[in-house]
Amino acid sequence: MKTADCDILIIPGLAGSEAEHWQARWASRLGTARLVEQDDWHAPEPAAWRARIVEAVAGATRPVILIAHSLGVVASVEAVSDFPPGTVRGALLVALPDVEETPDLPAAVRAFAPLPREPLPFPSLLVASRSDPYCRYERAEDFAYAWGSLLVDAGESGHINVASGHGPWPEGLMRLAGFLRNL
Template identity: 70%
Template structure:
């Protein structure tokens, strides 16, 4: 599948993605990409976040590919059972935060727990770092396996955000291009 053949829904995490974050940059570069806005990026409400994602999928006019980061990953996985059948064709889930065990996350983020472990019904790529302060690589692997996802080892990449030096993140864009070729 080509990016022009689908609606690309970009799902930021806690506090959103500032203009220098790779997600914001991708939204401006991908012709069919758009950020799914949340009412409150700093005080996330699990049901409100899930509902906005489901509504965005329902409003899509073409097949959907999700690109989620951090808490956006959790919200996407939680919303997945409510997606219309066969609309979401794939998901790239980056820097999953272990909201069940990581105490360094705000209480509002941890309120999304527990994270579903149901197998996802669409091809999924989980990109995980060996040095993410919010999730061990092994834990990300456990969730990827449960979801039926392929996992990509991003090496020592921190939380794959601006703070870890991932502004434009060209390696991620290359990974997305390869993933898109595997989607029908």
């Protein structure tokens, strides 16, 4: 599959994706990509976030590829059961926050717990860092196994965001290209 063959839905996490974030950069450079907007990026409400993602998937005119980061991963995985069957063909899930076991997360983020453990009905990659302050690598590995996702070890990469030095994130684009090629 090529990017021109699908609708790419980019799903940011808490606070959205600032202009320097790899998600915002990808959304502006990939012709079939768009950001899934939320009403309030700073006070997330689980049902509202899931509904917005379901609405974006249902409104797609081509097969859907999800590209989610952080809390966007959680909201996307929680929304899966409400997607029109067969619409989503794959997902690139980056920097899962452990909303169950990370004590320093805001209460609004912890409200997304518990994380689903059912296998995803489409191929997926879960990119996890060994130094992510919001999720231990072993927990990401556990969820990748439960979801049937291929786990990608990003090494010591923090939360894979601007603060950890991942502005354009060319390695992620290469990983996305390889993933799409195999769909």
